[in-house]
Amino acid sequence: MNVQTWTYLLVAITFAIYIGIAIWSRAGSTKEFYVAGGGVSPLANGMATAADWMSAASFISMAGLISFAGYDGSVYLMGWTGGYVLLALLLAPYLRKFGKFTVPDFIGDRYYSNIARLVAVISALFVSFTYVAGQMRGVGVVFSRFLEVDVNTGVFIGMAIVLFYAVLGGMKGITYTQVAQYCVLIFAFMVPAFFLSIQMTGNPIPQFGFGDVGADGSFLLDKLDGLHRELGFHEYTSGSKSTTDVFFITAALMLGTAGLPHVIVRFFTVPRVRDARKSALYALIFIGILYTTAPAIAVFARTNLIETVSEQPYEGMPGWFKKWELTGLLEFSDKNNDGKIQYLADPEANELYIDRDIIVLANPEISKLPNWVIALVAAGGLAAALSTAAGLLLVISSSVSHDLLKKMVMPDISEKTELWAARGSALVAVCVAGYFGIHPPGFVASVVALAFGLAAASFFPAIVLGIFSKRMNKEGAIAGMVLGLLVTCFYIAKFRLKWIGDPATSGADYWWFGISPEGFGTVGMLLNFIVAIIVSRVTKRPPDEIGEIVESIRYPKGASKSISNH
C-alpha cells in the first residue's frame, strides 16, 4: 500500500475511535461536564494530562527546534517537564482538596472577591485562546501535508471532530478520548525513533543511542560537534544563548506550565488527594517518554541531514528533498553555481533553507522507513493537536458558563441551564478557535511565549500564596496578579511585537538585564510575589472563614466528600 492509502486508513480508524468514545461517555450533569464526575483513575488521568499537555508543538516542532538549537533547546525540555514537579508538590493535591470546578473558582473563593475571580477568568480566557488557535492551525497543516487537502478544509474537519466530543461529552468525553490520543501519539512518536536509533547506532533505545558510537566508530555527539564546527555553526552540545537568558526562559516555562488552567483542571477529575499526587507522577512519566526521546531524534536527524545534503550535488538528491521543496519548507538556491548544496552558518554563503518542522514530519522518509510509519506520524500529529485543543476549549467553556454566568451574572440558574450554557459556550469557542486557525493573527507564534509568561506571572503566585500563606488577602493577590500581568504584557508588546515606542529601541541590545521576552514571565512572577506580600502586610487580615478554608485544603481527609456537596 502507498503512503496516501495508509494515511487515510490510519486517520479514519483513529477518528472513528474518538467518536465512538465520545458517544459512550456523554455527560449528564455539570459535574460530569466540568470534571468528568470526579471519578477518573490516576492512571487514566495521567495519560489524559499527558495528551492534554503535549500539543502539536511538542509533537511536530520540538524535536526540530532542538535539532537546530542544540544545547539551547534544553530550555524546552527542562521547562516543559520541571513544571510538573511544582504542580505535584505545590498545587495539585491542595486544589483537589479544595474540590471545585475551575481555577477562577479557587481564586474567587480563596480571595473572597469577584474582582479577583474576574482577573482570573480574563487570564484563563486569554491564555487558552492564544494556545488553541495554534492547535487548530496545526490540525490544518497536518491535513494539508499528508492528505493533500486545503489547510482550511483541514481546520473544518478538525473543528467538527473536537466539537462533537467536547460539546457532547464535556470533560468526561475529553478525558477518555485523550487517553486514546495519548496511545496513538506516543506510538507514532516512538516507532520512527526506534528505527532511527538502530539505523544510526545499532542501539535500540533512543535515549541511550544518541550517546553511543555511530557506524564510523566515533561518538555520535562528538561527530556532530565536529560537523557543526566545520560548517561554522556553534557546537551542538554548547549553546549560543547567555546563561541568564537560559535560566529565565526555563523558569518562565516551568512556572507557566504549573499555572496553565487546562493542566491544573485535570487534577480536579480524580477522586482523592492522593490520586491527584499519583496522577502527576503518571503524567510526568508519560510526558517524559516523549521528552527524553525528542533530543535523541534531534541528534539523529541533524547528523543524517548534514551528511545527506552537505557538499552533495543537487541533482542527486533523494525523492523526499524534491517533495518537500514543493511545500516551501525546504528551499535551495545555488548561489555559487557549482551544482552542489552548501549548507553553512554564514547567511551569505548558505544555499539551503530548512523549516524546523521537517525534522519530525519528513524524518521517516529521510531514513527510508516503511510507508505505514510515515502515515503513523500524521495520525500522531492530529492526536496531539486535537487532544490539546479539546482541553483548552473546556477551560474556555467552563470559564464562561461557570465562572462568569453561574458565579457572577446569574447565580440562580438551574444546573440544567448551566449545562446547556456550557455546551453553547464550547460551540462558540470552537468557532472562534477555527476562525483563528483559518485566519491566524500574525503574532500567534510569538504569543505562545505570552501564554506561558502570563500564566507564570498571574496564576502561579496567586495559587501558591493562597495555599501556603494564611495572611494573604484579596488586596495583595489582586495587586500582585494585575501588576504581574501588566509588566509581562508590556515587555512582550515592546520587545517581541515591537508595538510600543521606537522599534529601534526594541532589539535584543535593549533587553532588560539581557532577558528575552520568552523569559520575562519569570520577572513578572517575582514582582507578583513581592507586591502581593507587601500589600497584604499593610492591608487588613482576611476574614476568619478564609483561615478555615486554607486549613482544610492543607489536610487530605474528606476530599471525596467536598466535591459532591458543591
Add this chain to the structure above:
Amino acid sequence: MVRDNELLKKYWRHNLKYLFILLTLWFMVSYGFGILLVDELNSLRLWGFKLGFWFAQQGSIYVFVILIAVYVYLMNKLDKKYELNED
C-alpha cells in the same frame, strides 16, 4: 480538638520539610547542573555524553520523575501516620 490541631500543625510542618528538601534537589539538577554549572560539568563525560549536556537534556527529566515518586511515597506514609488518609 486542641490536640487535633497540634497534630495537624505537625503534619503540615513535616510536609513543608519534605517540600523544602525535594525542591532543593529539583533546583540543583535543572538550574544547577543543567544551566549554571553546565560548562564545568561538560569537562566530565558520561559515555558519549558531556555530563552537563546530559543533565540538561536527559538527567534532569529522570530526576523530576524520581522526585515526584518519592513525594508520593512519603506523603502516603505521612497521611497514614496522622490518619488523614482516605479509603
